[in-house]
Amino acid sequence: MLIRLFITFTLSLCICHAHAQKPDLGAEYEVNDKVLIKTSDGANISAIMVRKKNLSQALPTILQFTIYVRDRDLLSLKEAADHGYVGVMAYSRGKYLSTDPITPYEYDGKDANAVIDWISKQSWSNGAVGMYGGSYNGFTQWAATKNLHPALKTIVPYVAGGPGMGLPMENNIFINPNYQWTFYVSNNKTLDDAVNNDRQRFRKMQFDWWYSGRAYREIDQIDGTPNPLLQKWLQHPAYDSYWQNMVPYQTDFAQIKIPVLSIDGYYNDSQISGLYYLREHTKYLPNAEHYLIIGPYGHFGAQRGGEKILNEMEVPSNALIDTKKITYDWFDYVLKNAKKPEILKDKINYFVMGENQWRHAASLAGMANGQLQFYLSTSKKNSKYRLQDKLPSAEQYLTQTVDFKDRQTSNNDYYPSPIIRKKIDTSNGLIFFSEPLKEDMIINGAFTGEIVASINRRDMDFGITLYELNSKGEYFHLSYVIDRASFSKDRSQRHLLEPHEITRLTLPSTRMVSKQLKKGSRIVAYLNINKNAFAQLNYGSGKDVSDETLLDANEKLIVKWYAQSVIRIPVLRSTPKS
Template sequence: MKIFLNFFVFLLISCNSSSQKNKSIQFKNLNSQYNIQDVLIKTRDGAKISAIICRKNGATEPKTVILQSTIYVRDKGRDLNTIKESADRGFIGVIAYTRGKRFSPNEILPYENDANDTYDVIDWVSKQKWCDGRVGMFGGSYNGFTQWASTKKLHPALKTIVHYVANRPGLGLPMENNVFINPNYEWSFYVGNNKYLDTVAGNDRQRFRNMMFKWWETGVAYNKMDSIDGTPNRLFQRWVSHPSFDEYWQKMAPYKEDFSQINIPVLSIDGYYNDSQNSGLYYLREHYKYNPNAEHYLIIGPYSHFGAQRNGSKEINGYRVDKDALIDTNEITYQWFDYIFNNGKKPVQLKDKINYQVMGENEWRSASSIEKMSNNRLRLYLTDKKNEKIYSLSPQKPSKKNFLSQKVDFANREIGNNNYYPDPIIRDEMDLSNGFNFISEPFKESVLVSGSFIGELMVSINKKDFDFGATLYEVLPDGKLFHLSYIIGRASYSKDIENRELLRPNEITKIPFSNTHLVSKKLSKGSHLLIYLNVNKNAFSELNYGTGKTVSQETIKEAKEPLEIKWYNDSFVEIPIWKD
């Protein structure tokens, strides 16, 4: 798992009521086109939110506000430029910072207060004489999360949101399908150490990699990882104390019926290779589930977490994307705002609710829903019969129940399992060192894989729990593997992410899964599909020893008895395909 933190930090300057006026004048002298002001906005519980407002000088009529709400403080360059652009395009630009950041005197607690605080910022902004009573929001990653957080209770002034690769705390990070993953560990220092950004800690990759691998080698409990680092990580400790998707996570953003009252137009932009894709698409799926008449559009293609927030990139993880995949995210955003606020034209990319680039086909397609991206599903069983050296992925359910046996020694740190991360996207060969590979017959004609694959694993283990991984590849005619999608998950939460249901040792259990990464790609004639199946055991995420205890508290002392797992041959995956 990788995380890239290439940002800039700015000097902390003091702020009080008298200096605000001077600062506004100073900014005005620097650029006479703009009136830029610093404000502290008081929330309903007495906290203060630091914000910057940008208006065009000489403008007298109230205008619509374009708001960004973020934890990333870059107020002398990037932030000023982005709110100036809003002003240049006929709006008023406002950027507000998460409680505790910049000039806010409060404690920094990422995710926890953004729902109420962003609502309060919208309320304050909408009542200012320079605002026409309408607010739109945009931004990516954490800024995408704050937009959804603000809709948990929808303010009447908020008319639309445009989010890119939006985070959903508790679902895509810092845990994925109830498995804690490591990238947010160092991120917590980056955003939580000071009022701006701690780039020294955030860019010290070696420090955190050394810590991670020492944790892996020594086998101490996951929740003691900061003892290896030697610096207490207060945010990490808050997060790992909530392994279920409990009230702590639920209250941060819309949850279940909260989505039914979100009746504003929404534009989502995401990527097939965005690490937190299941966060962004969670919002879309739940929005339509609880509000079938929602006006919610999606643009998605072969983009990374950062690529989707910009213009994509010509190459991602070694894969050269189709020419028509590259989009101008920023331009589409403002076209959308003109469509919503100024009766402008809808962005041309929005042919229907779901708009997706087909990799390998060099074209865009549209559908009315994610489900309509495909017109068929290919059910393939993970059989115990070999096709040469590899097990068969067959459309025929085996007539006789059987299983493949695997033994995983968690005490052995020389071997790691589950190489699921799509970097590189195109691999030269498959991993035959552990786990199991299942390959289909070659396709007799080209076919589109479009959507998210699902499946059911039938297993029995000698313990009470395990973490699994399943990766979907296209095996190209030349034998190379093209990474399509993956999932990691915890068996005990496979049926309910809120409540843990431990497995009964040596009893066959059904493990359903569905929260896989969405993708669309044309498979060539002669290509195969391949599923790589394994137990999740590596240095990049929490390690589930299977005792049934809280996983973050387990240690290598629990590894005396290896995990023994039987993968039954009536396990299957369903691949969404489109046949013309």
């Protein structure tokens, strides 16, 4: 099961790009692919501009800012020109014609603003700029808003990445499947497809590290190639000022008073960061004009309108959207005073799986009119632990023992592939079942909760996965979270646990989903310690997790999971309960 997790996760984070001859756009277009823009600190940013020739008026500009240099970029800029805009593609410093060192994330916000400033001063520009793009290109849009240039009028981030939030770590846990990404984007001025596609090399590296018991900080030594970018990131295991300086943070969001359209997916690996921006934007600017479109999409599907088959699940045809058309309709709405895209009936526009229709809400909170609240009971029914709605006695707990020296057993099979399955891993961890639901309802949003636990060590990494178990005996993967206990109170500062002291751990942001549940279905919660080859191993010694080795695993981890632990699931009922 965990091997399938690795393969699926790696494939979702990598994509093959065959370099072909650059397309010839024809005599109708003016192309300048040798633009160099000087930044305030003396760096050069390489960019490409495409526009229709013989235009009599200045036009708004559509900007994409990316670390990915591809031959097809010209065709993307042609699309902007064909829609009545000037198209500009700018690359992270060090990429394409830039002679500076390649440094992902750190300078993109400032450099994007330098590009926007340059655009606003060109004779072909009317002074208005819109940005769009997905993943890394979604991150760069938010980076550009940290110090908002007056010429930037709107952004359209798809599945936006968040450095320090989703990659290279998620909830302060460094994860492995995108390890090769640093080489992919930094080995040359374009992209190193050969290294990115060498999955056998990086699969071997992960399992060699897993079986070796060596420190996570030495994983590139096991690979045999230094990874200086990873080593730099490992110096920042907290969401500290290093990461905070890359994108808007807290009150920075209050200054982002431009319209925003976000597009995301329930099964997008980076959904945590993508929706972080929406949550923070509307928290610090409650009247923000921020719209969301979200449905049963993966990381790449959300960027291209969806996939007919997603993690072996058939996606209804009416869930598929024309992402590019919606994007340009949005630009016309903001930059040319056209009508708003038809799909945007309200701020939150979401597809309900199972019901198979679109719904709309004024806010994320407004998606639900109630909640299911379950405690992780120690009692059993039909040999299964119960999710119960009554608060159990404080003294009740279940004990889990984890031997990190045992490398024959992996814990925490949480990845949603396939989404629908006949059985789930029951070899370890704790699994809880609710009573059958007494009515139809829609799970609508991200689950929350608190885990009450005590451990014999100073820290632990754990995960929770939610499933629907339907009347056919099928498990439908709803959502999951992985978390590091020592960062539960504050993502920017580590607070180690006191051994044997009962601690309440507030769950971080979990993955949002919308799924209709039928009467008779059950909710299943799978709780486990994270121990596998696909992420850091937290042995609980209290040292920096990147420095822990198998020598720190001489004492087994013993966890007492208290029955006061609670999971809250937002739901939409046809008739709200009082």
